[in-house]
Amino acid sequence: MGSVKTKRMPRAVREQQMLDAAVRIFGRRGYTAASMDEIAELAGVSKPLVYLYLNSKEDLFTACIRREASALTAAVRSGVRPGLPADRQLWEGLCAFFTHTARNPEGWTVLHLQARTHGEPFAAEVDAMREGIVAFVTQLIDVAAREARPQALGCARPGRHPQDPELPERETAGLAEALVGAAESLAAWANTTPGVSAGQAAATLMNFAWAGLGNLMEGRPWSPPDHD
Amino acid sequence: MGSVKTKRMPRAVREQQMLDAAVRIFGRRGYTAASMDEIAELAGVSKPLVYLYLNSKEDLFTACIRREASALTAAVRSGVRPGLPADRQLWEGLCAFFTHTARNPEGWTVLHLQARTHGEPFAAEVDAMREGIVAFVTQLIDVAAREARPQALGCARPGRHPQDPELPERETAGLAEALVGAAESLAAWANTTPGVSAGQAAATLMNFAWAGLGNLMEGRPWSPPDHD
Amino acid sequence: MGSVKTKRMPRAVREQQMLDAAVRIFGRRGYTAASMDEIAELAGVSKPLVYLYLNSKEDLFTACIRREASALTAAVRSGVRPGLPADRQLWEGLCAFFTHTARNPEGWTVLHLQARTHGEPFAAEVDAMREGIVAFVTQLIDVAAREARPQALGCARPGRHPQDPELPERETAGLAEALVGAAESLAAWANTTPGVSAGQAAATLMNFAWAGLGNLMEGRPWSPPDHD
Amino acid sequence: MGSVKTKRMPRAVREQQMLDAAVRIFGRRGYTAASMDEIAELAGVSKPLVYLYLNSKEDLFTACIRREASALTAAVRSGVRPGLPADRQLWEGLCAFFTHTARNPEGWTVLHLQARTHGEPFAAEVDAMREGIVAFVTQLIDVAAREARPQALGCARPGRHPQDPELPERETAGLAEALVGAAESLAAWANTTPGVSAGQAAATLMNFAWAGLGNLMEGRPWSPPDHD
DNA sequence: AATGAATGAGCGTTCATTCAT
């Protein structure tokens, strides 16, 4: 895969080959330690061509980040069916997320590790994506809160008004952050622990997130939907 | 800023100054992009002295990782009072963790990001520490499970035997991994979001982890101990 | 002096320029004291190009040794006509040797001095060449011994059998070693003593080696062939 | 031997320890590659002390050369009994030479190889010694020539006049150079070829030098004195 | 559309050498 040295290809194809190679090398070595030589060689082209198409190492890395971020976002987005209840949506999103990161570990490494270890230009790029995901999760949590209100009415504390968001804004943001962080961490764990599937990782996280450890202890785990 | 350039100091002192500088630079730039020149300059010494005392860039980085890992482990360990119930222990550990990472953000960056982006020699070092923490959390979860059993007896599902562990081993490992990952992620979030204290971060995570989102929705948050 | 700084030359040409410069610098300064900067400058190229083409200082030095060893071996070999009697062959070989070393003193210094002062990688390279020469001389001595036998028959010591080699193996090896050593030493002497030609150096050595000091004293010098 | 770390010794002793160490290291690594650190460590003293006593690397190397040159000259001189005939004197000198170089290989390497591979300051030092030896050998050859005259009278060629030196000056110098060169080369050979004693090396060279290959072929080798 | 040839700048590392004690 990757570097069969074929000559005279349309630009778009060559560019993808270069990005493929770059993601691989950046993922393995990190931004600074990766060398343009190695990338060009793995891409099966000469170095000047890389510069002709992608301008500079910085631009190349940025292009990698953008491509991988888009791919990940698209994968998650297309894995979620909007009409479903919040927990189902979250479950599907997590499944899509773990599946994608398992299939594309180097891309995930680029986003999760390598892009964050260097200054503004790159971290900002990845933060944009992350914020999108965090916003999505935040909104799911809010939806869930609204869905849960009816059940909660009986035990609503007196001072609380139904229109108020169930949780203050910062609280929600923190919860989403924690959820996403846990997901990121589990992705690395699932990728390196043999025998852990994307579904299992997603189930573990749903249990953790939805039911809470306390409930788990009391024998009330969150149960994944029977199928699909 | 940096250390005042004083001459002729005992070796041990100089070594600490060097490690301080190194943690700072490694944290900011990453292992590869950090330059020994910059580290030496920030430490207020000449480069040969850095090599005389710490041998090589690799050894210097390893020394940083070890020092920061020890400091973090010690901070968490000394923040937890062993006799308490599991959730209290976890709460205290999280508070200590968030406090330490907030006070020492560059050290935390070295451990969390920089050390993991490069091969075996360094990742192994930090994995050792991480496994220690995960093991601690895993055990807390098990303890909590045992504590929870009496309450759970009434609604115990028929096939379950009291001697069985409440949760299968891999499940527990995944939960611990998720919890630690969430904590790591929240540490970065708390450090960069103005106005979020260590206590708030810990509370957010306890809510998330202990009560679960589901319970939160139903108005049953986990509540931090009143005081201390 | 040195090579005119011309740009954009084919690789093979540049490589020879680099080797020329390297032989010069290595010969003057020795392996360790020679600096790649100086070599590159004398070659009229930038340092990275030297590394691009010749990999490392070690490889560059090895390449120098190999080139000079080949050149010297070729010069000696092509100077000797195989059909002639042993003393004539030796005479021709010595003339070729002294001529070559006089014309290429830095190359000779590299082989004779610099390559031997550093460990295995280089000494082995030059020893291979030297052994070739010693073997050639050894064989000439043996041939001479066989040629000399008829004359020697009259005074042959009784126990000696014609089939026996005239001289035991180690003895022959020692003699060849001495002869080659004397030649090496005379090469340096001829190069630094003004007015000593290659032919004179060769004649001196032939006298020494073939007739022996004892014979010389008795007025029976070995006489070089009248011409050609 | 070498580096037992004893404290507070008189200067002369310390200096000898340093020179011992320096000869060893210089012999092994060469002048440039040898490091003052390694020398100081092997000598069992701190680096500043080496500088206090011997000023600089250059002076230290010079001191090594001088000491080894003196030792070698003294060994050869004291091995030769002046009254004897020239060939006996040469034989004794060679024996002393090969014995000394075999016992002190690192010192010999310093003189023979390392000192010659670097510019003027050191080469001059060793050349002085070498010239002394060459002069000694030259004179022996002249003496031998004078001794040989009576025997040679009968077969003296008509044109030769007794007052003339038997051999022109440059010729003699070349012969001495060749002899010394052969000796130097054989010293290295004897040191690295197992089972070759100093006496055997000396005998090989005497055969070579005194009888000449031609005579050897005719069964008339030079024979070493029976004993002592 | 693509590349062989070439370099300025910098990095990790080491070394001979010197103070201050």
Place this chain on the structure above:
DNA sequence: GATGAATGAACGCTCATTCAT
């Protein structure tokens, strides 16, 4: 008599980048 602490200068090597074709 002896040393721990410290450095300026250089060296081998590599990298991102460009030019001429």
